[in-house]
Amino acid sequence: MGATAGCAGALLALLDLSSPLRGPLVLFFLLAAPGFALAPWLRGLDVRGRAVACASGAVVVNLFVAQAMLALHVWSVRGGVAAVGGVGALVFLSALARRRRHRTPSGGTP
Template sequence: MQTISDRSAVDSPVRADLLAVLAGAVFAASAVGAALAYADLDSPLRAPLALFYLLAAPTEATAFLLRRLEPLARWVASLSGAVLIDLLAAETMAGLHLWSTRNGVTAVGAISLLLFLLGTGTGVNPLGTGRERTVENSER
């Protein structure tokens, strides 16, 4: 009979793999949405996937930037940040009379790329294993 501690040890790698597959599927769907928005194809999937891209790209970039937070806090903060990025980009572009689907996808993609690059340049250990610091006793 398998105990709870044995089952959690088995479920952990499976859950991590499932999250990686889910993140890859989200990235692929949002990339298809961006490609359809740029290509101006008449497809019934163009509008939903473009909207999905406009929400998923800044969410993933912000989640990568905030990867040291707890998972639930990271996803809540990154989702609200993505809505904020979308609203500010749309308001700015509408105020400047530059709004179009292609320009909106470009602006949100550029902001998401900058956030992602900001997250890679911080030198933060994504696993959080470098948090502990060993201190040697100097009184020997």
Template sequence: MQTIRIKRPSSDVPRLLAGAATVAGGAGLVLVLADVRTPLRGPLALCCLLAPPGTVFAVALRGLDPWARGVLSVTGAVTVVMLVATGMLATRHWSVEGGVIVVGALSALALIGRYALRSRQHP
């Protein structure tokens, strides 16, 4: 008699979710910057706003438990977006395009700073 083994689910789910978020964020970026009027613009723009800072927080919190890392990444991303929106509204310079650009630029600078600091510590 032969034993039937049940195959465990693959651990590719986080990678697939990250890829889907990247595609949705890229589509949101294109829709926002091209000023395309479509019902998908809002949700995809929100994904474009939340994905970059969430990724930066996830990279910075690499040593934590996956659930804690996820919760803190989402919380940090929402906080960054809210701070950018508050600053832009206070200075009367709010626009969706500007918000997407500022959040993306801040996320890129934080990620570059993280890797620069890491490379300085480990020559």
């Protein structure tokens, strides 16, 4: 349900469609995408600590993207949504690659 809402918000922003749900869904995407992407990196924390760290990390990613786009004079809503989605995808894929690299064969020893 949350992934669908986030994807809908990103699509509404990227396609520049007007809807009364555009604002809340884009906000949800901007907070949820980086937060969920950071979750695999924080497996050692308890649930509450992981939630706080993921929320804080999502805010940091959003602020970093906004600051970089403003410094380079390329700010746009569509570009910001795409950049946050891209950073989130890179963080998530790096966690999957790390997990795959550290996995040992089922019959061997580490």
